[in-house]
Amino acid sequence: MSFKVITISREFGSGGRTIAKEVAKRLGYEFYDRAIVDKIAVDTGFAPEYIEEESEYSRSKSFLSYVFASAPGHGTVMGAPGLSTADYLWTAQYKIIKDLAEKGSCVIVGRCSDYILRDRTDTLNVFIHANKDFRAGRIVSSYGASDKKPMKRIEEMDNKRKVHYKHFTDRVWGMSQNYHLSLDSSLLGIDACVDMIIGIVEKANGTEK
Amino acid sequence: MSFKVITISREFGSGGRTIAKEVAKRLGYEFYDRAIVDKIAVDTGFAPEYIEEESEYSRSKSFLSYVFASAPGHGTVMGAPGLSTADYLWTAQYKIIKDLAEKGSCVIVGRCSDYILRDRTDTLNVFIHANKDFRAGRIVSSYGASDKKPMKRIEEMDNKRKVHYKHFTDRVWGMSQNYHLSLDSSLLGIDACVDMIIGIVEKANGTEK
Numbered sequence: 061m062s063f064k065v066i067t068i069s070r071e072f073g074s075g076g077r078t079i080a081k082e083v084a085k086r087l088g089y090e091f092y093d094r095a096i097v098d099k100i101a102v103d104t105g106f107a108p109e110y111i112e113e114e115s116e117y118s119r120s121k122s123f124l125s126y127v128f129a130s131a132p133g134h135g136t137v138m139g140a141p142g143l144s145t146a147d148y149l150w151t152a153q154y155k156i157i158k159d160l161a162e163k164g165s166c167v168i169v170g171r172c173s174d175y176i177l178r179d180r181t182d183t184l185n186v187f188i189h190a191n192k193d194f195r196a197g198r199i200v201s202s203y204g205a206s207d208k209k210p211m212k213r214i215e216e217m218d219n220k221r222k223v224h225y226k227h228f229t230d231r232v233w234g235m236s237q238n239y240h241l242s243l244d245s246s247l248l249g250i251d252a253c254v255d256m257i258i259g260i261v262e263k264a265n266g267t268e269k
Numbered sequence: 270m271s272f273k274v275i276t277i278s279r280e281f282g283s284g285g286r287t288i289a290k291e292v293a294k295r296l297g298y299e300f301y302d303r304a305i306v307d308k309i310a311v312d313t314g315f316a317p318e319y320i321e322e323e324s325e326y327s328r329s330k331s332f333l334s335y336v337f338a339s340a341p342g343h344g345t346v347m348g349a350p351g352l353s354t355a356d357y358l359w360t361a362q363y364k365i366i367k368d369l370a371e372k373g374s375c376v377i378v379g380r381c382s383d384y385i386l387r388d389r390t391d392t393l394n395v396f397i398h399a400n401k402d403f404r405a406g407r408i409v410s411s412y413g414a415s416d417k418k419p420m421k422r423i424e425e426m427d428n429k430r431k432v433h434y435k436h437f438t439d440r441v442w443g444m445s446q447n448y449h450l451s452l453d454s455s456l457l458g459i460d461a462c463v464d465m466i467i468g469i470v471e472k473a474n475g476t477e478k
């Protein structure tokens with residue numbers, strides 16, 4: 061057994077993205093986060109900012125919003141009649157993530173990649189979570205303050221991700237059973253989370269130092 | 270930070286109990302599994318077999334079953350009118366688990382101990398899960414075959430634990446956020462799970478070898 065692909069799903073503010081980036085760097089794997097958005101943008105013609113919002117937080121739109129989304133001038137969704145914008149972006153994202161995993165060793169952040177790659181036997185699925193105080197502190201230091209209180213931002217983001225994940229995977233977001241490894245970064249520490257993931261991968265790959 | 274107490278919750282057949290026992294042995298911590306049942310039996314007067322079933326798998330009984338449970342000759346529940354048997358056993362278990370954690374370094378298996386000890390800062394909460402084929406194989410090798418198919422036994426046990434946990438904790442059983450560490454023993458292996466838990470505890474306790 062060896063792990064060529066690592067998916068890192070995470071709660072907002074848990075440090076999951078930082079952990080994923082460091083794991084990729086130390087293993088010499090490709091790191092895919094924002095690059096997935098850019099690739100979807102190229103493939104679909106939608107603006108990256110729009111995709112950023114829709115690809116992790118949306119759920120299928122109502123019929124009416126589909127009608128508006130597919131109105132003239134709204135890009136390539138016209139080419140796929142019957143699909144909502146969110147569903148259309150999902151299929152694009154699904155294909156891109158499958159292709160990236162096929163291409164070479166990589167770490168993929170979020171975007172239901174644990175679910176999309178669930179049938180691969182060379183993929184380690186990780187979930188990073190943390191207590192709310194830790195997350196609130198990180199949100200402000202990483203993304204800056206906003207009019208909205210950090211706890212409110214956490215609640216809204218958790219809810220969006222939960223609804224999005226449930227809609228496209230029919231699973232409960234954050235259930236241990238969706239992942240091979242779930243870690244509380246607020247208790248264990250960001251560095252220890254990185255070390256544990258690296259330890260598992262290097263042991264499986266026979267590249268222990 | 271140091272970890273004096275480790276709770277290990279687990280899916281039936283995941284090897285969680287084996288992992289807990291080995292962790293306790295290697296750390297020189299007390300191991301509490303069956304001992305909790307015996308202690309509840311001494312404190313309440315109920316038979317250990319009855320407690321075994323009720324303390325992890327029951328939920329609060331209906332009014333009618335309470336009436337029968339509290340009929341003369343049914344033990345000490347008579348001394349606590351208004352409580353169902355399940356609720357009465359829960360309070361006994363709650364107190365015993367709190368006391369055991371207070372007493373000294375220990376590993377506690379299941380029984381909602383992650384929830385009961387959630388306010389302690391010296392407790393590491395672990396959840397062990399595994400894929401169903403792995404669990405089915407272990408159930409037969411550990412507990413022997415029965416008329417009921419292993420997959421059926423797994424489903425029934427998962428459902429019982431889920432309902433019991435939800436009833437007494439108002440949480441979803443198996444959610445990553447309930448634990449500091451959740452591990453898939455079928456992918457990582459029993460020994461690796463033991464090593465990872467030991468690694469975290471020894472690092473926190475400053476007893477790394």
